Amino acid sequence: xxxxxxxxxxxxxxxxxxxxxxxxxxxxxxxxxxxxxxxxxxxxxxxxxxxxxxxxxxxxxxxxxxxxxxxxxxxxxxxxxxxxxxxxxxxxxxxxxxxxxxxxxxxxxxxxxxxxxxxxxxxxxxxx
Numbered sequence: 172x173x174x175x176x177x178x179x180x181x182x183x184x185x186x187x188x189x190x191x192x193x194x195x196x197x198x199x200x201x202x203x204x205x206x207x208x209x210x211x212x213x214x215x216x217x218x219x220x221x222x223x224x225x226x227x228x229x230x231x232x233x234x235x236x237x238x239x240x241x242x243x244x245x246x247x248x249x250x251x252x253x254x255x256x257x258x259x260x261x262x263x264x265x266x267x268x269x270x271x272x273x274x275x276x277x278x279x280x281x282x283x284x285x286x287x288x289x290x291x292x293x294x295x296x297x298x299x
Contacts, residue, residue: 175288179212180274184290189258193294200261202292206240207254208272208285210247217246218253219282220273228265246277264294 174183189201210216223235238244245253259268269289275282 173288173290175286176211177285178274178283179210180216180272180285181207181209181211182272182285182287183207183209184288186290186292188292188294190294195264198262200264200292200294201258202261202266203256203258204268204290204292205254205256206287207252208245208247209252210249213249215246215248215277217275217277218244218272219275221270222273223268223270223287225259225261225268226266227261227263229263231262240272259292261292264297266292268292 172183172185174181183206185205187203189203192201193199208218218239220236220238221240225233225235241255241257247253267289270287272285272287273282274285
């Protein structure tokens with residue numbers, strides 16, 4: 172697990188290799204990740220957008236941007252959290268991701284970015 176806090180918003184990421192949904196002979200590797208977003212501030216916030224940077228160990232790089240996360244733009248109250256699970260396909264057994272969330276403070280409309288810490292996507296058999 173990796174964690175990072177930006178402007179009172181703590182992001183924790185945990186990853187899982189999805190062996191049952193991966194097809195190594197076809198160079199298809201599926202990873203899931205669970206993200207917990209904790210609002211440690213005293214004001215409610217809304218997650219508006221996400222921006223991902225995805226690196227595959229085969230040299231492939233891509234960016235993914237969009238509204239919200241898994242179809243939602245959650246509002247997270249003070250001292251509350253939001254958690255979701257999503258996934259990423261790679262063409263090799265190893266890669267990494269990091270990114271940002273665009274947040275809005277609901278008390279004054281101020282927008283700010285929250286860093287998503289870099290995390291590794293590694294098939295467990297590569298660690299042996």
